Amino acid sequence: QVWQIRLDMHLLNHDGNITDAASIAGIVALCHFRRPDVSVQGEEVTVYTPEERDPVPLSIHHMPICVSFAFFHQGTYLLVDPTEREERVMDGLLVIAMNKHHEICTIQSSGVVMLLPDQILRCSKITAVKVAEITELIQKALENDQKARKEGGKFGFAESIPSQRITTFKMESAAVDTNDVEEQAGEIIAKADPPSEVFASPVVHTPGTAQIGEGIESSWGDLEESEKEEAAEEEGESEAIAFECEKVETEDTSTLKETKNEPIVLSDSEEEEVVILEPQELPRKTR
Amino acid sequence: LLCGPGLRRSGAGLLVTKCGLLRHRPGGGGAYWVDSQQKRYVPVKGDHVIGIVTAKAGDVFRLDVGGSEPASLSYLAFEGATKRNRPNVQVGDLIYGQFVVANKDMEPEMVCIDSSGKSSGMGIIGQDGFLFKVSLGLIRKLLAPKCEIIQELSQLYPFELVLGMNGRIWVKAKTVQQTLIIVNILEACEYMTAEQRKQALAKLSGN
Numbered sequence: 001q002v003w004q005i006r007l008d009m010h011l012l013n014h015d016g017n018i019t020d021a022a023s024i025a026g027i028v029a030l031c032h033f034r035r036p037d038v039s040v041q042g043e044e045v046t047v048y049t050p051e052e053r054d055p056v057p058l059s060i061h062h063m064p065i066c067v068s069f070a071f072f073h074q075g076t077y078l079l080v081d082p083t084e085r086e087e088r089v090m091d092g093l094l095v096i097a098m099n100k101h102h103e104i105c106t107i108q109s110s111g112v113v114m115l116l117p118d119q120i121l122r123c124s125k126i127t128a129v130k131v132a133e134i135t136e137l138i139q140k141a142l143e144n145d146q147k148a149r150k151e152g153g154k155f156g157f158a159e160s161i162p163s164q165r166i167t168t169f170k171m172e173s174a175a176v177d178t179n180d181v182e183e184q185a186g187e188i189i190a191k192a193d194p195p196s197e198v199f200a201s202p203v204v205h206t207p208g209t210a211q212i213g214e215g216i217e218s219s220w221g222d223l224e225e226s227e228k229e230e231a232a233e234e235e236g237e238s239e240a241i242a243f244e245c246e247k248v249e250t251e252d253t254s255t256l257k258e259t260k261n262e263p264i265v266l267s268d269s270e271e272e273e274v275v276i277l278e279p280q281e282l283p284r285k286t287r
Numbered sequence: 288l289l290c291g292p293g294l295r296r297s298g299a300g301l302l303v304t305k306c307g308l309l310r311h312r313p314g315g316g317g318a319y320w321v322d323s324q325q326k327r328y329v330p331v332k333g334d335h336v337i338g339i340v341t342a343k344a345g346d347v348f349r350l351d352v353g354g355s356e357p358a359s360l361s362y363l364a365f366e367g368a369t370k371r372n373r374p375n376v377q378v379g380d381l382i383y384g385q386f387v388v389a390n391k392d393m394e395p396e397m398v399c400i401d402s403s404g405k406s407s408g409m410g411i412i413g414q415d416g417f418l419f420k421v422s423l424g425l426i427r428k429l430l431a432p433k434c435e436i437i438q439e440l441s442q443l444y445p446f447e448l449v450l451g452m453n454g455r456i457w458v459k460a461k462t463v464q465q466t467l468i469i470v471n472i473l474e475a476c477e478y479m480t481a482e483q484r485k486q487a488l489a490k491l492s493g494n
Contacts, residue, residue, distance in 0.1 A: 013326065084420075207491050208468045 001038055005030075005058070016084035019095055023066040028138055031060050032145070064105040065134050067127040069094040071113045078119075080126060094120070096127045100135040291320025324424045328353045328453035330389035335409070337418070337451030338397065340380045348376060350384075353420075353453040356394050360384060364398035366406035374411065381412040381457060383449055412449055416459030417466050423454050425477050436476055439488050440469060 007029060009022055034055035037048045070082035070090040079086055087093075092111025098104050104124060109115060148155040204210045290296055293305035307323030328336075330352060338350030338358060349357040360382065365374040376382070388396040399409040429436060429450055437448070446460040446469055456473060460466040468491065476484060 206464045206468070208471060209464045 001040065003035060005033075005035075014084070016087045017068050017081050020066045020068055020081060023064070023097065024134060024138070027060075027063045027065065028141070030058055031063070031138070031142060033058055062099040062101065062103070063135055063138065064097045064099045065131045066095055066097045066106070067130050069096070069123050069126075071111070071115070075113050075115060075119060078123075080130070094123055096124055098124070098127045098131045100132055102128050288316060289318035291318055293321025293323055294319060322424075324422060326420075326422045326454060328423060330354045330358065330386055330395040331452075332386050332389045334389070334452040335383065335385045336397075336453040337412070337449060337455040337457060338382045338384065338453075339418075340376055340378050340382060342378065343376070348382075350382060350397060352395070352397075353455065354395065358386070358395040358397045360397045360399070364400055365410060366400050366404065376411060381418060382410070383412055383451065384409050412457055413447075413459070416447070416457050417470055418455060418457045419470055419474065420454050421456060421474060422477060423452070425473075426450055426452060426454060426456070429456075429473075435481070436473075436484065439485070440472065443488060443492055444469070 007026055009025060011018060011022075014021070034050075034057055036050065037053040037056050039046050039048070068081060070079045070086055071077070071092040071094065072079070072090055074091065079090075082090060082093075090111065092109065092113030092115070094115065095106065095108045096104060097106035107120070145155055147153075290301065291310075293303065293307060295302045295304050301319075303321060305321050305323040305325075307321045310320055310322050312318045330336075336352050338352045338360070340348050341351050341357060342349040346362055348360045348362065350360055352358045362368060362373050362376070363370075364384075368374050382397075382399065384397040384399040385401075386395055387398050399406060401407050401409075428434065430452075440446070444460050444465045446458060446465070449457040451457075458466055458469050458473070460469055472484075472487065475487070479487070
């Protein structure tokens with residue numbers, strides 16, 4: 001059987017990063033869709049209406065989700081999921097599409113930024129984390145919808161509008177605490193020494209403008225540490241270990257050597273040949 | 288009977304092409320139109336808009352006005368411009384002008400002078416300031432004569448304001464923080480009622 005499917009996307013409103021939102025919307029729509037059931041006997045084709053037979057879902061093998069990264073100042077600063085204003089002033093954009101099996105489906109780099117290989121690898125690690133969260137959200141939403149339909153409850157687009165789940169022209173306002181502004185301002189002026197790194201309350205410059213934290217520093221190193229902790233917690237997930245970057249030689253060399261000798265068992269990925277990206281250990285092709 | 292935006296004649300009757308509130312103006316034979324809320328701009332002849340210069344192609348500048356195509360602006364369409372005396376326009380500059388040609392079959396064309404050759408406020412917008420986008424309905428509200436929002440804001444700080452019918456607003460105040468405060472208030476005016484706005488402004492002017 002060969003079916004032709006067309007997916008139309010209507011953009012109602014956006015505040016930047018249409019790529020990611022559109023990829024999520026598209027894959028959820030395809031997973032949610034049900035097509036009519038068909039039976040073929042020799043030359044005869046019967047297409048059953050939804051009343052005769054329950055419509056059948058599409059066979060979706062995996063859910064690729066896009067994650068976008070905006071670069072500023074020649075790669076010094078990195079923002080995940082940029083807003084409209086950040087997109088307009090960014091230097092470069094990197095889009096990585098990945099599924100939950102940590103397979104990269106698409107990488108696209110645009111703009112005037114020259115990226116280093118380890119920057120791209122770090123971005124792909126961030127993508128893996130985000131994609132896992134988003135895929136879980138999608139699964140839960142699809143299950144809820146299926147449950148609601150089975151139990152005869154209300155579901156669908158029309159039902160989401162009154163409960164304000166679909167938010168066109170809605171902006172969440174950030175509340176700024178302007179009580180005791182003068183006291184706070186006085187304290188800050190009195191403290192002549194540089195402020196500590198952890199800020200308990202926002203520093204209010206003028207009403208309506210506040211600052212939390214001390215400037216923007218490149219935190220590549222911190223990111224690497226937190227990612228490694230997460231990776232260590234996932235036992236038995238050898239994909240996480242495969243993504244360790246060049247810092248492996250410093251600490252966990254012993255544990256790493258054992259796992260590298262074992263055959264790498266991946267979760268229910270349907271790829272036949274899997275290439276795991278490691279820096280400095282590129283698969284060498286014969287010339 | 289005048290048929291305004293959102294309505295179309297079909298045979299003997301009228302068809303509605305946009306969703307929104309139906310408005311009626313009784314004067315001069317009567318006019319009906321549909322007041323709809325949207326963010327996407329479609330170029331209309333005679334509209335004053337803010338455009339961003341994206342390219343210089345010989346004698347003509349290409350401007351991004353938020354429509355489906357970039358608009359073109361000739362370098363002679365400025366007040367006092369001659370072949371020798373070219374205006375100083377760079378890529379990335381902001382220009383306030385009006386459309387002379389704007390239909391769905393052709394690329395829109397803009398000028399920065401009116402029919403008598405005077406600039407009447409149009410031209411290159413100065414340095415600094417902040418450009419941001421709002422919905423078209425808010426712009427129409429702000430452009431209404433004796434708009435309350437603008438009167439209340441002017442009590443707060445002095446500032447310069449340019450409103451483009453394509454949803455773009457350019458603001459400049461004395462300091463960056465004052466500019467950002469005005470930007471935030473204008474963006475929030477979409478969702479705030481008049482009382483909420485007055486409360487917010489009272490808090491700001493009190494502090």
